[in-house]
Amino acid sequence: MFDLPDDEILPLSKEHVFYTWSAQAKVNPIVVQRAKGVYFWDINEKRYLDFNSMTMCVNIGHGDDRVIKAMQQQVAELSYAAPGMTTKVRALASKAVADVTPHQALTKVLFTLGGADANENAIKLARGYTGRHKILTRYRSYHGATAGAMAATGDPRRVIWEPNLMTGIVHFLDPYRYRSTFHRTNPAILEKEFAQDYLNHLEEIIQYEGPETIAAILMESVTGTNGIIIPPEGYMQGVRALCDKYGIVMIADEVMSGFGRTGKWFAVEHWDVVPDMITMAKGLTSAYAPLGAVAMKPEIASAFDERVFESGLTYASHPVSLAAAVANISVIREDKIVERAAGMGPVLKRVLTDMGEAHPSVGEVRSIGLFGILELVKDRNTKEPMAPWNSSSPEMIALKKYCIDNGLFLYTHWHTVLIIPPLIITEGQLKEGFDILDRALEITDKAV
Numbered sequence: 001m002f003d004l005p006d007d008e009i010l011p012l013s014k015e016h017v018f019y020t021w022s023a024q025a026k027v028n029p030i031v032v033q034r035a036k037g038v039y040f041w042d043i044n045e046k047r048y049l050d051f052n053s054m055t056m057c058v059n060i061g062h063g064d065d066r067v068i069k070a071m072q073q074q075v076a077e078l079s080y081a082a083p084g085m086t087t088k089v090r091a092l093a094s095k096a097v098a099d100v101t102p103h104q105a106l107t108k109v110l111f112t113l114g115g116a117d118a119n120e121n122a123i124k125l126a127r128g129y130t131g132r133h134k135i136l137t138r139y140r141s142y143h144g145a146t147a148g149a150m151a152a153t154g155d156p157r158r159v160i161w162e163p164n165l166m167t168g169i170v171h172f173l174d175p176y177r178y179r180s181t182f183h184r185t186n187p188a189i190l191e192k193e194f195a196q197d198y199l200n201h202l203e204e205i206i207q208y209e210g211p212e213t214i215a216a217i218l219m220e221s222v223t224g225t226n227g228i229i230i231p232p233e234g235y236m237q238g239v240r241a242l243c244d245k246y247g248i249v250m251i252a253d254e255v256m257s258g259f260g261r262t263g264k265w266f267a268v269e270h271w272d273v274v275p276d277m278i279t280m281a282k283g284l285t286s287a288y289a290p291l292g293a294v295a296m297k298p299e300i301a302s303a304f305d306e307r308v309f310e311s312g313l314t315y316a317s318h319p320v321s322l323a324a325a326v327a328n329i330s331v332i333r334e335d336k337i338v339e340r341a342a343g344m345g346p347v348l349k350r351v352l353t354d355m356g357e358a359h360p361s362v363g364e365v366r367s368i369g370l371f372g373i374l375e376l377v378k379d380r381n382t383k384e385p386m387a388p389w390n391s392s393s394p395e396m397i398a399l400k401k402y403c404i405d406n407g408l409f410l411y412t413h414w415h416t417v418l419i420i421p422p423l424i425i426t427e428g429q430l431k432e433g434f435d436i437l438d439r440a441l442e443i444t445d446k447a448v
């Protein structure tokens, strides 16, 4: 389509592209050419098995013709409409999203461009609805890279931008059992009691901050890059109860955990909890086009029946992105992709367990649906991580390099390896990837 010889792509990119999350001089990107299913290829025809769904977002897999055709038809019919207008595809997309929310209870949908601005808008809505200012979020969280979403983010990606971020965020601790501060001497504590300890911690913080000042609790239902932390039984229900008790809005950030990733449309459904708002992006279109959304209960929307919601984005409700969302949701339904992810959940769990048994550098594995992680350690007793907090190590760099060299694309974060493949992955393809990872783990085993 565009005229540029393959061997000029990288040099031209190096000259003109400014990369995010990167030191510019150190960027050495894969030059991707095409993608299909669970694979993508670079310009040298090298094939990669995609164990990260690119940026944890290509849930239905690459190159699905049904989504591509819907987008093509939409761009030909109407490529753009102003946010104050409505279109056929906007009506259909908002209904499609509302229909997949838990108990179909989140009936109003505000579209955004991605996950960060979905969270920003959810925060504004919660503040407007409650008339309160503070937002509680967890330390092991990522909510996006715009100033407000970055303030909400608990992990170190926030710290370098401080103090010039949005005010009013208070962080609390995650129920992270493997490294629980409260339970180092009592690791065998019953799950119910473990959950209660972290709910008590949260309630204590609510009290200290003043419940009447807190607009919302914003949480990833299952923590993504910060460790695939799966809430213990009773925790989500307990957070819901605290929100009800103190009139706090519960916002579930399902940007990464939504759209089938955990074997449910949204991860909160595992605990039968209905949040007041869900923020989403990534799997909403499976990344065929950029789109985020905030789905909310009608009473939150009604708070703005007479009052203007003072916010907006030029590309909110972009018809081509909405067409991608409608087609993507119908592919998920048609191909029973949520059910497939649920069915593959035990398969991934078994392979991860096998890895843990075979490799001394694996400290713990966790997974839910097709959302998995290996925590690599230098010592299983002390749990010393294979890379320090907020950093990497020669072993982790070598492990990642081995995988990439051998055609397995995955995401490593500090001392962890994430397993987040497209939800259409088969058992055979999963095995193909784990065969490579199995060999790569021999590198980290040497550091034990």
Ligand SMILES: Cc1ncc(COP(=O)(O)O)c(C=O)c1O
Pocket: 113, 114, 115, 116, 117, 119, 142, 143, 144, 145, 220, 224, 225, 253, 254, 255, 256, 257, 281, 282, 292
């Ligand atoms: C849980 C979560 N929330 C929000 C975001 C931000 O989404 P975006 O990059 O589309 O702004 C991400 C991105 O990785 C995420 O994982």
